[in-house]
Amino acid sequence: MxxxxxxxxxxxxxxxxxxxxxxxxxxxxxxxxxxxxxxxxxxxxxxxxxxxxxxxxxxxxxxxxxTAPQSRGGKMYRSIVRLTSVVLVSAAVAAASPAFASGEPAKGSVGITAGTLGIGPEAGVALGNSFAVRSNVTFFNLSHDFDSDEIGYSGEARFRSVGLMVDYHVGGSGFFVSAGARLNKNHAHAYATPTTLTEIGDEDYTPTEVGTLHAHADFKPIAPTLSLGYSGHLTKGLKLGIEAGAMFEGALRVKSLTASNNGVDPADLEAERRSLEEDVAKYKVYPILQLTAGYHF
CATH class of the missing domain: 1.10.287 (Helix Hairpins)
Structure with a gap:
């Protein structure tokens, strides 16, 4: 048409x-x-x-x-991965760069550290541009409730330790690996006050006979440590750092278990002490994650 x-x-x-x-x-x-x-x-x-x-x-x-939500989620995930990769590569390149390492060599450092070991002062001595010796003192309290043989305990861990570490800064960079040991004064107390008939050892006891159970525990006095981290080059100036690793303090040792009313057979208290020690014996390695801020002079 x-x-x-x-x-x-x-x-x-x-x-x-x-x-x-x-x-x-x-x-x-x-x-x-x-x-x-x-x-x-x-x-x-x-x-x-x-x-x-x-x-x-x-x-x-x-x-x-x-499929837009899935696409946006995938793009976000890929963006995070790319950003993380860029940050890590940039940090590695910066640490290896001679220009980044420029500065007057430091002889020592003072600062503060805080993390899973606790919080406290830290000091160090530089041995050239690749090695340093550090020492710190940390304090920290932690409360935790737990059950053992159907007895509910309220526990309090008191972290008290002094560390001495040797750091090797890889290739004179800001990244380091560290080995050392801590004078381990970490210890714990646990309390339980039964309100009903309670089995202790092989016998049942009334609340009046028991009163309050008190357990005291500690660790080996010396605990080796291994860690790695980043704290900047061994040059003068303000430095921020992070450290991650492990303290090999061994199993918690339950030293004693007592009943305040003295109505419990000592043999049953000893059996309960051993049972409590077995319940906590699986925790032999303590994680280290510390943040530091200090001045190198």
């Missing part, structure tokens, strides 16, 4: 021209008619494909909308 209307327009225009113009116009009209016919045929052949393409595009948009 569109083709017939176009031909009528071309014919009408052709009749209104002189003979010379008609010949030229006719030639142009034939070319226009051929072009128009080709265009209509192309439109007819491409139409279904274009319609199909529009359908596929709509389906694709719908699929993208349906």
């Amino acid at each position: 569109q083709q017939h209307r176009a031909l009528r327009v071309i014919s009408a225009h052709h009749r209104g021209l002189p003979d010379s113009g008609r010949a030229s116009s006719c030639s142009r009209g034939l070319r226009s008619r051929d072009a128009l016919t080709g265009l209509l045929q192309t439109q007819q052949s491409v139409g279904p494909a274009a319609h199909e393409l529009r359908g596929l595009r709509s389906f694709s948009v719908a699929q993208t909308s349906a």
Whole structure:
């Protein structure tokens, strides 16, 4: 239909021209008619494909909308991984860079440390640009409730230790590995006050006979340590650091268990002490995670 209307327009225009113009116009009209016919045929052949393409595009948009939360989550995860990788690589390059290590060599340091060992002062002596000796004193209290043989205890751990470590700064960089030992004065107390008939050892005791149970425990006096971390180069200035590792203090030793009312057989108290010690014996390695701030001079 569109083709017939176009031909009528071309014919009408052709009749209104002189003979010379008609010949030229006719030639142009034939070319226009051929072009128009080709265009209509192309439109007819491409139409279904274009319609199909529009359908596929709509389906694709719908699929993208349906999976948008997953896509955003994946992009966020990848961004976090990339950012972490960039930070780690930048830190490693900076630590290895000679320009980054520029500065006047330090002879010693003073500062403060805080973390799982507790909080306290720290001091060190630099031995060149790769080795240093550090010492710190830490204090920390922690309360914790637990059960042993169906007796509920309220425990309090008191962390008191003095450490001496030798640090090796890898290649003179800010990254270090450390080995040392701590004078381990960590100890714990636990209390239990039964309110019903309670089995201690092989016998049952009333609350009046028991009163309050008191357990005292400690660790080996010397505990080796291994750690690694970052504290900046051994040059003068303000330094921030982080250290992670382990203290090998061995199992907690329950030294004594007493009953305040003296109504419990000592043999049953000894049996309960051994049972309590077995319950806590699995904790032999204590994690180290410390943050430090200090000045190197």
